[in-house]
Amino acid sequence: MNEFVETLxxxxxxEPKDSYDVVIIGGxxxxxxxxxxxxxxxxxxxxxxxxxxxxxxxxxxxxxxIIRANYGIAESVRFYQxxxxxxxxxxxxxxxWIMHSTKGLLWLAHTESGLRAERARSLxxxxxxxxxxxxxxxxxxxxxxxxxxxxxxxxxxxxASYHPGAATARHDRVVWxxxxxxxxxxxxxxxxxxxxxxxxxxxxxxxVQTEGGPITAGIVMSAVGGRVTTIAAMADVRLPIRTHPLxxxxxxxxxxxxxxxxxxxxxxxxxxxxxxxxxxxxxxFDSQPSYSMASSFEFLQSVATKVTSILPFLRDLRVLRxxxxxxxxxxxxxxIMGATGVEGLLVTTGWGTWGFKAIxxxxxxxxxxxxxxxxxxxxxxxGLDRFARDxxxxxxxxxxxx
Amino acid sequence: MxxxxxxxxxxxxxxxxxxxxxxxxVPDRITDDAERNLDWVWMHDNVDGxxxxxxxxxxxxxxxxxxxxxxxxxxxxx
Ligand SMILES: Cc1cc2nc3c(=O)[nH]c(=O)nc-3n(C[C@H](O)[C@H](O)[C@H](O)COP(=O)(O)OP(=O)(O)OC[C@H]3O[C@@H](n4cnc5c(N)ncnc54)[C@H](O)[C@@H]3O)c2cc1C
Ligand SMILES: [Zn+2]
Numbered sequence: 001m002n003e004f005v006e007t008l009x010x011x012x013x014x015e016p017k018d019s020y021d022v023v024i025i026g027g028x029x030x031x032x033x034x035x036x037x038x039x040x041x042x043x044x045x046x047x048x049x050x051x052x053x054x055x056x057x058x059x060x061x062x063x064x065x066i067i068r069a070n071y072g073i074a075e076s077v078r079f080y081q082x083x084x085x086x087x088x089x090x091x092x093x094x095x096x097w098i099m100h101s102t103k104g105l106l107w108l109a110h111t112e113s114g115l116r117a118e119r120a121r122s123l124x125x126x127x128x129x130x131x132x133x134x135x136x137x138x139x140x141x142x143x144x145x146x147x148x149x150x151x152x153x154x155x156x157x158x159x160a161s162y163h164p165g166a167a168t169a170r171h172d173r174v175v176w177x178x179x180x181x182x183x184x185x186x187x188x189x190x191x192x193x194x195x196x197x198x199x200x201x202x203x204x205x206x207x208v209q210t211e212g213g214p215i216t217a218g219i220v221m222s223a224v225g226g227r228v229t230t231i232a233a234m235a236d237v238r239l240p241i242r243t244h245p246l247x248x249x250x251x252x253x254x255x256x257x258x259x260x261x262x263x264x265x266x267x268x269x270x271x272x273x274x275x276x277x278x279x280x281x282x283x284x285f286d287s288q289p290s291y292s293m294a295s296s297f298e299f300l301q302s303v304a305t306k307v308t309s310i311l312p313f314l315r316d317l318r319v320l321r322x323x324x325x326x327x328x329x330x331x332x333x334x335x336i337m338g339a340t341g342v343e344g345l346l347v348t349t350g351w352g353t354w355g356f357k358a359i360x361x362x363x364x365x366x367x368x369x370x371x372x373x374x375x376x377x378x379x380x381x382x383g384l385d386r387f388a389r390d391x392x393x394x395x396x397x398x399x400x401x402x
Numbered sequence: 403m404x405x406x407x408x409x410x411x412x413x414x415x416x417x418x419x420x421x422x423x424x425x426x427x428v429p430d431r432i433t434d435d436a437e438r439n440l441d442w443v444w445m446h447d448n449v450d451g452x453x454x455x456x457x458x459x460x461x462x463x464x465x466x467x468x469x470x471x472x473x474x475x476x477x478x479x480x
Contacts, residue, residue: 229446229447229448229450230450238441239445239446239448240444240445240446241446241448242446242448243450243473245476286476287420287421288404288421288471288473289424289446289448289473290473290474290476291473291474292473292474292475292476294476296404298404298417302417331444387440387443387444388440
């Protein structure tokens with residue numbers, strides 16, 4: 001139950017049918033954006049989004065809301081840059097306030113190899129349409145006066161890359177904006193409806209089984225985040241996905257105001273400030289695969305040690321809340337979008353710790369694939385078949401985690 | 403926090419260890435031309451339940467150990 005979503009939001013709920021042109025499993029950002037773009041870009045509205053709990057209850061409602069395009073391979077930079085641009089105009093397009101705010105992002109380097117990696121990434125970003133420049137420690141301090149350039153005496157800042165287009169948006173408002181836009185055009189969202197099986201006709205997937213009964217569909221798309229292995233297995237599809245917990249925390253408000261998002265791939269932590277002034281931070285995911293959503297003291301201790309050495313003012317704040325999401329991690333740290341090899345079943349997965357920023361572009365591309373049966377060139381490299389073709393898209397350095 | 407009982411050092415907290423992956427089932431043939439080892443190299447069972455896996459006691463005795471963990475609760479079960 002989520003009374004807020006069900007009764008307080010202005011969402012036009014419909015009675016479910018037992019057959020749709022398209023059934024999307026998972027009411028997170030990717031599932032809802034796909035439904036929204038099917039309706040708005042392609043006029044396809046005989047669509048149901050089937051959600052086990054309430055919309056946004058997965059990682060889309062749990063992330064740290066960072067939107068950026070400074071990735072490390074050309075295909076990704078283009079994809080995320082397009083997503084960043086779609087986010088920029090999403091309020092205008094949907095008429096919903098998602099609290100989008102362009103902040104810029106500083107990515108600190110503490111070693112010579114880290115500096116080289118940032119430089120290589122900024123050159124690639126420039127070449128592929130995303131603005132990223134290298135800055136000296138002094139320039140970094142001008143952009144973010146709270147930085148301790150000595151890194152608490154342990155992690156001196158040698159330089160940083162600066163990505164001015166980076167932004168944040170309120171994650172659950174993004175969910176509601178897409179849900180409302182899709183529902184107003186006739187899309188059904190079925191909450192509290194876990195998919196328990198896939199309907200098959202020979203080799204083909206022709207619908208989903210739920211506790212409320214079967215629902216047939218022309219096309220089924222899985223957008224179930226960390227639960228994708230279970231759904232794929234229902235069609236005998238094996239995936240290169242492992243599910244890892246990722247944690248985050250938020251503090252009480254900091255009155256001064258932190259300008260940019262600060263990220264650090266050598267210390268593996270990042271910090272930004274919410275519209276309420278609270279400090280929001282995260283770090284690397286747990287090394288062992290797990291479906292547990294328990295929060296750990298180990299994370300609290302490790303992230304606190306790291307962030308306070310680059311931003312010492314954080315010592316004076318108090319942790320309000322700590323939480324966990326379970327992430328679908330691919331072996332090359334790039335997403336997997338498109339065909340599964342089983343007719344009638346598409347997948348969008350591998351969004352790991354980085355998929356919030358991808359929601360507009362991912363949804364738009366999957367909608368186009370469903371509507372036209374053609375894989376858009378923007379996502380052609382991200383197919384599941386890349387592993388069989390020996391074309392993995394290794395980009396761990398850009399994930400900012402490991 | 404996850405605690406692991408090291409046969410040499412006793413019960414130690416997880417930051418002392420490095421995860422070394424699941425012990426996958428041994429395939430019938432490790433060079434299957436038809437499959438080009440696609441499954442063996444890339445795919446995962448990603449079990450929601452009990453798995454058998456390797457851990458390295460990096461900040462302790464520096465030995466590898468095998469244990470069973472329930473991924474739904476993140477608890478070591480044996
Ligand atoms: C702590 C944390 C911080 C993060 N920070 C960032 C960030 O700053 N920037 C960024 O870009 N990304 C970030 N991410 C990653 C991002 O949140 C995810 O990649 C993204 O939300 C994935 O969206 P999704 O729609 O694929 O999955 P989800 O939002 O997880 O949605 C999947 C939905 O499927 C439903 N479901 C599962 N099983 C079934 C079933 N059997 N039947 C029906 N429904 C089912 C779930 O209930 C869920 O609602 C972060 C993630 C976490 C956990
Ligand atoms: Zn030991």
